[in-house]
Amino acid sequence: MTEQTETEAAPPQVAADSEVAPDLDALLAEYEPPKAEPPKEEAPPTSAEVLEMRAMLQQNRETQLNEGLNESARMVKEAAGETANNIPEWMIKGALREEAIRNPQIEKVFNDRQVNPSAWNKVASALGKKIATDLSVDQAATDSWNAVDSAQNSASSGKVQEKEPDFGKMSDGEFLAWKVANA
Numbered sequence: 001m002t003e004q005t006e007t008e009a010a011p012p013q014v015a016a017d018s019e020v021a022p023d024l025d026a027l028l029a030e031y032e033p034p035k036a037e038p039p040k041e042e043a044p045p046t047s048a049e050v051l052e053m054r055a056m057l058q059q060n061r062e063t064q065l066n067e068g069l070n071e072s073a074r075m076v077k078e079a080a081g082e083t084a085n086n087i088p089e090w091m092i093k094g095a096l097r098e099e100a101i102r103n104p105q106i107e108k109v110f111n112d113r114q115v116n117p118s119a120w121n122k123v124a125s126a127l128g129k130k131i132a133t134d135l136s137v138d139q140a141a142t143d144s145w146n147a148v149d150s151a152q153n154s155a156s157s158g159k160v161q162e163k164e165p166d167f168g169k170m171s172d173g174e175f176l177a178w179k180v181a182n183a
Contacts, residue, residue: 068113069093072124079128083135095131 045053073092077084084092100107106123113120165178 068110069096072096072110072113072120075121075124076128076131079125080132080135081128083132084128087131087135092131096127099127099130 073089077092109123
């Protein structure tokens with residue numbers, strides 16, 4: 001019985017190249033890597049969807065532009081100081097647009113204000129000072145015009161106006177005398 005156990009316990013001798021290699025090749029040939037699901041192709045957008053998306057993008061751009069202009073108008077108005085206190089923001093925005101038309105570099109700096117806010121702050125401050133200068137009053141000219149106006153209003157015509165007579169209390173003679181004197 002010991003002989004049988006030895007023969008059963010002994011592993012069978014297999015040639016390394018003969019049986020293992022074909023089995024490995026067969027196993028590898030049967031192996032299929034897990035298939036990645038191909039990306040689902042979405043249907044191309046319809047023209048209505050494209051138009052809707054364009055409208056949304058345009059509205060977003062307009063909103064950002066208006067918010068930027070409003071903020072910039074406040075910055076410019078602050079930089080202009082007291083001179084611009086009575087100027088409405090829509091006028092300041094108009095001045096900003098006019099300056100951007102005259103100098104396209106201003107528009108470039110405005111459009112890049114998110115990337116380089118310090119550059120836009122400097123430009124807005126300079127624009128505010130320019131507007132303040134444009135709106136400033138020539139004090140000498142104002143004083144001169146005020147003096148002329150005062151002189152015209154205070155000059156007398158040489159005739160001293162008396163208080164208006166009460167015609168109801170006048171006699172006929174007094175009325176006739178007043179009529180001759182004031183004709």
